């Protein structure tokens with residue numbers, strides 16, 4: 001008996017002409033993903049082992065400990081979620097929001113809106129406060145909003161990748177405790193690269209991703225929940241509405257029981273373990289300092305090209321810089337030409353800032369002085385040519 005594929009005629013030409021995988025060598029200086037450290041790519045390039053293998057269980061423990069270090073937290077419930085940053089983001093809301101809970105979200109960029117969208121899907125009573133994109137919330141503005149809305153959860157974005165602004169978090173956790181509310185923070189573009197002190201700041205829940213400050217491919221995303229957030233989970237009257245992200249199930253795999261939930265993306269665990277190990281090897285403070293130094297070099301160089309930044313220096317992220325597009329310049333023509341002629345990716349503006357800014361990322365492995373030089377030279381050349 002011969003086996004025949006069901007529709008051989010459709011793809012015959014495609015099948016015989018398809019080349020082996022060929023990826024262009026890009027320098028990714030946009031809002032993410034960022035290039036991975038070659039050591040991380042090498043770590044991924046190993047055979048998978050079983051997700052209940054004792055050797056794998058050791059890797060899991062190490063990843064958890066290193067994530068706690070990079071986030072400066074002692075939360076036992078600190079794990080990588082299988083998926084990109086948005087999966088970890090959804091995990092925070094899926095586990096703590098019950099229908100009718102008031103969730104207050106600070107919207108000063110694109111990702112605040114995504115939090116609102118997710119909280120709505122878990123049937124929260126969503127309220128929001130807004131700021132122009134590129135600005136941040138003050139403590140007194142947050143206090144007034146907590147007084148008015150009395151939320152169960154306040155969600156803020158520490159590092160808004162759409163605007164390049166850093167939301168200060170000192171004092172926000174105390175404020176949330178005063179109003180008996182959980183503090184949820186997006187640290188996707190800050191983890192490993194910008195100072196974060198989750199425990200000192202009394203953050204109850206946070207999430208991040210692997211492909212921005214951690215020099216790793218996308219697909220394994222740090223997630224943490226403190227005692228107060230776990231209590232809210234334990235006191236739920238309704239089941240968590242998302243099976244895949246349900247921490248009350250996942251904690252049996254990450255905890256003592258080691259009970260199968262879903263097959264861990266084993267090779268992504270190798271990758272994030274190596275990525276976190278590299279942060280440990282460099283030293284967290286040294287990594288923060290490197291990001292700040294290279295960002296300042298970029299800002300100075302942009303000024304030399306006659307370009308200015310969108311965010312006030314005090315609140316500027318070292319990982320993501322929004323640069324004002326000069327009048328009369330076609331923003332997209334510049335980014336397209338940078339990619340085509342120089343193999344360099346920078347981002348276009350998003351939402352309110354579409355066409356008004358470029359977004360330049362210096363994240364993780366890519367935060368290097370030589371990359372700043374290469375980008376400034378290429379940007380100067382492209383602007384002269386168009």
Ligand SMILES: *Cc1c(COP(=O)(O)O)cnc(C)c1O
Pocket residue numbers: 032084085086087089111157159160161162186188189209218
């Ligand atoms: C990138 C990003 C996310 C989403 O992460 P994905 O890995 O794209 O799912 C969430 N929040 C912020 C601030 C981001 O920059």
